[in-house]
Amino acid sequence: MKHTAYGFLKNFLKCGLAGWCIEIVFTAGGALRRRDMTLKGSTSLWMFPIYGCAAVFGPMSRILHRKPFWFRGLTYMSLIFSAEYLTGSILKSRSLCPWDYGRSRWHIGRVIRLDYAPCWFAAGLFFEKLLAQQSNTPL
Numbered sequence: 177m178k179h180t181a182y183g184f185l186k187n188f189l190k191c192g193l194a195g196w197c198i199e200i201v202f203t204a205g206g207a208l209r210r211r212d213m214t215l216k217g218s219t220s221l222w223m224f225p226i227y228g229c230a231a232v233f234g235p236m237s238r239i240l241h242r243k244p245f246w247f248r249g250l251t252y253m254s255l256i257f258s259a260e261y262l263t264g265s266i267l268k269s270r271s272l273c274p275w276d277y278g279r280s281r282w283h284i285g286r287v288i289r290l291d292y293a294p295c296w297f298a299a300g301l302f303f304e305k306l307l308a309q310q311s312n313t314p315l
Contacts, residue, residue: 187231187307194306195227198299220274226263230256233300234307245301252300253293260296261288 196219204217233252240248264287267273277283282291 184231184234187234188228190306191230191233191303192224192228194303195230196224198302199223199227202295222263222267222272222274226259229259230300230303231307233303237304237308248304249297249301252304253296256296256300257288257293261285264288 199219200217202217203219204215207213207215207217232255236251237248240251243251261284264273264275265285268285268287273287276286277289278286280289280291282289284290
């Protein structure tokens with residue numbers, strides 16, 4: 177049990193850090209699209225535990241490993257959307273949400289953007305691979 181808890185904590189930290197880095201690069205890409213050559217990327221401390229929750233993809237990937245990549249990607253994408261909606265709604269209710277998608281016509285509740293579906297699909301598969309490196313799960 178202790179080993180499992182340690183492994184999950186290690187994966188939580190790994191996913192939290194990876195998520196932060198991806199978000200900083202992604203938001204810097206938005207600056208580039210706006211021709212802001214400072215390429216400032218940003219994130220929030222709130223995002224670390226949110227991204228860290230991707231650690232659940234480790235055990236899930238062992239269950240889903242025989243499924244095609246598109247099924248796994250859609251599963252992870254759906255979970256990410258659900259987590260983003262839940263955490264965004266909770267943070268928004270306390271005026272703490274670091275993101276607001278209200279300017280997008282594809283937003284739901286200002287806390288998720290449906291046009292980000294391909295990004296979350298890819299992110300889910302990325303986290304699956306990141307977590308498989310440690311466990312040597314064949315994917």
